[in-house]
Amino acid sequence: MSRVQADPRTPPTANDSDGAPLLEVTDLFATYPVRRGIVGALKRERRRVVRAVDGVTFSLDRGEMLALVGESGCGKTTTAKAVLRLIDPVSGTIRLSGRDITTTPQRQLRPLRKTMQMIYQDPYESLDPRFRVSQVVEEPLAIHGEHRGRGARHGQVVDALTRAELTPPELFADRYPHELSGGQRQRVAIAASLVLGPELLVADEPVSMLDVSVRAGILTLLDRLRRENDMGVLMITHDLSTAAHFADRIAVMYLGRIVEEGPARKVIEDPQHPYTKALLSVVPRRDPRERLAPQILRGETPNPIDVPAGCRFHPRCPVVRDECRATDPELRPVPGAPDHRAACVLIGT
């Protein structure tokens, strides 16, 4: 594993401060080593790393839903894993309610895990097939030592099932995952994440394995829960239409970096970064009359082992200029919209 080092530029704050955002991620870097193989090692090839997350900064408030969107390999899932400290970042800071958790040892992290939970993509794999629904939902309580007697725990399980709209809860409590539909399974996973009363929920492609007809129900549920419980939701998705509909803000990632970030409607209706514009232009529309000229980028996303110099998007950018080959642009506010930022040299020109 890579070694964690605190970023010297941002000294850790001592205490929780009121008014701090629920989650604050600053200049986060995370890498994966590239396997050289035996031959590579014998040939003494240089050790190389994938820069999966390459300087990411964002924040998330209580009750807010932020969608991290991008194509596969853009670093959105790695960002989420680093935020939950499921992988160790190389540098940068992660603050939860103002508290720096970037280098907190795993043992001390454990009580914090109650406040941050994750829902996975595939409810067919994330639930233990030998556990009844009630056991699945109760397990987090047992792990976190909430020994309040069986009666109290049962009450919490029933409450979590009800909040996940698995009603009546008695009907579901004794069933096994294989007896449930995909949508119901995802609700069980949500109930299991709710039972500890988290403040932050990370949802990694929570509906992409589900049938179209039940997706909206799961997303509406997440939407309602975060409002009712003042819970921050970091949703990872490749689906811009879903992000447009359910998130307050959207952050678009490309090759390990956020290239545009802002209120969902602004990003969708008035995209600033050429990559966001291209991405939006190819999203299939429901209305055949809306069949517009897609601006299809040729080729594939470059390998994050060799991130292009200058602006990382410049080799595929339709409006590339000379300066883009030399300048790596930072996220800058869009003129007239301080809450909308994009990393492009053309911003404000």
Next chain:
Amino acid sequence: MSLLEVRDLHVWFDRPGGERLHAVQGVSLDLDAGDRMGLVGESGCGKTTIVLSLLGLLPPSATVAGDVRFEGESILVDDEETLQLHRWTGISMVFQGAMNALNPVKTVETQIVEPMEFHGTAEGADARRRAGELLELVGIPTDAGARYPHEFSGGMRQRAALAMALACDPKVLLADEPTTALDVMVQAQILELLVALAKELGLALVLVTHDLPVVAQVCDRAAVMYAGEIVETGPMDLLFHAPRHPYTRLLFAATPGLHGQDEVVSIPGTPPRLDREIVGCPFHPRCDRAFDRCRVERPELRWLSEHRRAACHLNDEPAVAGRGGA
């Protein structure tokens, strides 16, 4: 006579324990050269079963009934020799997950040449020259044919699978979820290619997917399937703007649009079990417009106009026909 005619197609699967699953329950379709038709529905609705039955690729546990004619000739037979006559040369297919459809130990060119030699459409140098042309057609550099599938990205493999499907100059191309595993930008590249190929080669294209927006971008018309039957067919534009079956309307309403601000609503309930007899309209337990007749009488798929068919009793009610909040 249409290029491909499907009449009253039924497929049953024998399940261990003696159960019988009625997966396709009387489907009729017509397809002409140059048509681009979507076959849309949720998982388990029978859409993949239909396309597999057209190629005679169903497992032995399946029983098929009905009539399927390709260029007027009945092809729904249980006899490999007759099937070989049109399989890949008349009707071919791009499978879901191209990465699994290619052989990892053979070069891409070899795999394109194989069906040509098997079906006797080309051999040796001719076949290799043709493979090069096909690779170029689908946007792969000709010299990349000497490489193996693992050296290709997902998008490239899907292009290679397309080249394989086109190897014997088919007239009908069946594409089963051809872009489901791909990123949106690569998806756009493949969809653009599918449309271009259908237009240039005069192919009839059947696009099987659960993704309505993808069909809206690629196809002129679509058949919406539910519980083993077609519940509505028509031009894509009318299906979206004036659906004549509540399932079509609700399926669109469950799909978020990029710019639409309208609420996205899921469809309550689950599809009926296909191992039991369905009484009434298969959709009535989930339908927001169901009335008494729907619970007892199964609606037939009827022509409503020259290009539209729907299976819904609401269309017999002059006051409400077709509105349904669309």
